[in-house]
Amino acid sequence: MHYDYDLFVIGAGSGGVRAARMAAGYGARVAIAEERFLGGTCVNAGCIPKKLFSYAAHVREDFEDARGFGWNVGTLNFEWERLRENKDREIARLNEVYQRLLEAAGVRLLRGRARVLGPHRVQVGERDYTAGHLLVATGAHAVVPPIPGAELGITSDAAFFLPSLPKRALVVGGGYIAVEFASIFNGLGVDTTLAYRGPHLLRGFDDDVRQFLAGEMEKKGIRILFNTRVLALQAGASGRRKVCFGDGTEEVFDLVLFATGRAPSSRGFGLEQTGVKLADNGAIMVDEAFRSSVPSIYALGDVIDRLKLTPVAIHEAMAFAQTHFGASARRMDYENVPTAVFSHPSVGTVGLTEAQARERYCRVEVYASAFRPLKLTLTPRQERTFIKLVVDGVTDRVLGVHMVGPEAGEVVQGFAVAIKGGATKALFDATVGIHPTVAEELVSLRQKRAAPEEMGDL
Ligand code: FAD
Numbered sequence: 001m002h003y004d005y006d007l008f009v010i011g012a013g014s015g016g017v018r019a020a021r022m023a024a025g026y027g028a029r030v031a032i033a034e035e036r037f038l039g040g041t042c043v044n045a046g047c048i049p050k051k052l053f054s055y056a057a058h059v060r061e062d063f064e065d066a067r068g069f070g071w072n073v074g075t076l077n078f079e080w081e082r083l084r085e086n087k088d089r090e091i092a093r094l095n096e097v098y099q100r101l102l103e104a105a106g107v108r109l110l111r112g113r114a115r116v117l118g119p120h121r122v123q124v125g126e127r128d129y130t131a132g133h134l135l136v137a138t139g140a141h142a143v144v145p146p147i148p149g150a151e152l153g154i155t156s157d158a159a160f161f162l163p164s165l166p167k168r169a170l171v172v173g174g175g176y177i178a179v180e181f182a183s184i185f186n187g188l189g190v191d192t193t194l195a196y197r198g199p200h201l202l203r204g205f206d207d208d209v210r211q212f213l214a215g216e217m218e219k220k221g222i223r224i225l226f227n228t229r230v231l232a233l234q235a236g237a238s239g240r241r242k243v244c245f246g247d248g249t250e251e252v253f254d255l256v257l258f259a260t261g262r263a264p265s266s267r268g269f270g271l272e273q274t275g276v277k278l279a280d281n282g283a284i285m286v287d288e289a290f291r292s293s294v295p296s297i298y299a300l301g302d303v304i305d306r307l308k309l310t311p312v313a314i315h316e317a318m319a320f321a322q323t324h325f326g327a328s329a330r331r332m333d334y335e336n337v338p339t340a341v342f343s344h345p346s347v348g349t350v351g352l353t354e355a356q357a358r359e360r361y362c363r364v365e366v367y368a369s370a371f372r373p374l375k376l377t378l379t380p381r382q383e384r385t386f387i388k389l390v391v392d393g394v395t396d397r398v399l400g401v402h403m404v405g406p407e408a409g410e411v412v413q414g415f416a417v418a419i420k421g422g423a424t425k426a427l428f429d430a431t432v433g434i435h436p437t438v439a440e441e442l443v444s445l446r447q448k449r450a451a452p453e454e455m456g457d458l
Pocket of ligand 1: 010011012013014015016033034035036037038039040041042043045046047048050112113114115137138139140156177265269300301302303307308309310311313
């Protein structure tokens with residue numbers, strides 16, 4: 001059977017673009033369909049604009065710290081529109097870069113929503129295309145709780161394009177997108193409240209990190225309401241939102257941002273009709289080679305809901321392309337994937353949390369320290385930094401590295417290589433630090449923390 005293409009990719013986001021380019025590099029005839037912007041969520045409404053906003057929010061602290069270093073700074077004056085427009089310009093540039101990369105790789109780009117018509121057939125606009133392999137890389141979308149008035153709130157998608165900054169904002173949620181946006185708003189001068197139904201932020205992260213981060217965010221002026229449900233939103237005067245909380249109280253905000261989770265975008269474009277099996281949450285179920293229950297249909301990235309991160313989607317795409325179009329099979333390795341949360345202060349982490357380590361290993365040793373970084377000693381800022389190592393007491397292997405503090409992602413990325421390589425605590429100890437840095441503390445931890453059973457009531 002002759003197909004129009006060897007590979008037809010649906011979705012030109014982080015995973016789709018990399019899979020298309022690599023498969024084409026291996027000599028496959030490739031087409032890719034995109035209904036919105038090239039680069040997908042990360043480039044247009046995720047990692048990149050979020051980090052640019054986060055930088056903007058940090059600048060205010062830099063101005064505040066300046067006095068301690070001898071600088072006099074005039075009246076501060078922030079223009080949201082300028083930041084938003086500059087960000088838009090940079091994203092438009094990146095969109096073009098993605099287009100050029102696809103063209104240079106010889107990938108045919110089709111603009112429009114793709115519909116799957118069968119195991120080897122896709123429709124875009126008025127035309128049908130056939131392909132030996134279909135790759136679904138359609139990402140995920142924000143979900144909001146099913147409460148009355150939910151449509152009066154926004155999600156992160158709209159937060160990147162706000163016409164003006166609110167005076168008073170409520171961020172609903174406790175995951176990384178919630179803490180990042182609460183930090184951005186707060187840093188840009190918005191009176192910010194974060195409401196979360198659980199008792200701690202950042203589910204899945206190390207418990208010490210979760211507690212430490214909440215304390216530092218509160219110190220910066222973010223009001224955090226734990227164990228708090230939002231029951232309903234009502235339209236108030238001048239575009240305001242009245243929010244009814246689970247404890248019966250009401251408050252008025254200028255903006256309510258729901259950061260309450262993201263669901264795989266697997267429905268509404270014909271996939272269900274082909275018999276592709278989906279998990280209850282809509283994730284496309286795939287095997288190690290990213291093959292779905294329909295042998296010619298593959299999926300990767302956020303739509304398979306393993307680790308919803310751009311570098312993970314990219315690694316999955318490289319494993320997919322090499323396995324199906326290259327010379328040899330390549331498996332995706334989900335062990336020890338490092339990650340950062342760009343809250344203020346930021347979080348960096350790789351490997352196991354202390355709780356996970358205690359479940360899997362019988363002798364776990366913990367080294368931890370909290371301190372005021374040198375940079376802040378000349379400033380009034382009382383922010384502290386936290387670092388932690390989780391070690392297997394039997395083999396001495398470092399199982400987890402955790403940090404809350406400035407540039408935690410930059411620090412932990414390097415340590416992730418060591419963890420991936422199976423570094424021991426002795427190897428950390430034998431590594432000479434770079435002085436004076438925050439990162440050197442991670443190779444200078446000598447004092448073991450008492451095991452929980454020895455700690456008593458602290
Ligand atoms: P996407 O990048 O979402 O791409 C999917 C593409 O498919 C989209 O362009 C969509 O328009 C298109 N599409 C969908 N259906 C169709 C159709 N039927 N036809 C044609 N096109 C279609 N990750 C990090 O690693 N670091 C971060 O700091 C980070 N920050 C984030 C912040 C926010 C606010 C959000 C929302 C996400 C963030 N992420 C971050 C996650 C990251 O963006 C995703 O993991 C990544 O984009 C997933 O890539 P993907 O290829 O699976 O999907």
